[in-house]
Amino acid sequence: MGSETFLEVILAILLPPMRVFLRYGCGFWIDLLLTLLGYIPGIIYAIYSLVG
Template sequence: MGTATFIDIIVAILLPPLGVFLKFGCGVEFWICLLLTLFGYIPGIIYAVYVLTK
């Protein structure tokens, strides 16, 4: 796990859709993360960290 991944995870914790957008663009991962964040902040964080670390 490098410094870039660590920074991506920090951004994903603060703003989950932004962290996913910076990594994948406006793809399916971003829309899933945005939807989960709208339903609840914690599910959005969990999904964002999962997607960024897989």
């Protein structure tokens, strides 16, 4: 795992919507909604978008 991927994982855990916005842009609203409904679903979506 490279240092860039490691930083993306840390950003996905700390600020899930920001990580998705920096990578995709449009998925930001989905992740923001998931984060507002519960922090864990936002993290799961951000990590899933990192892998997928």
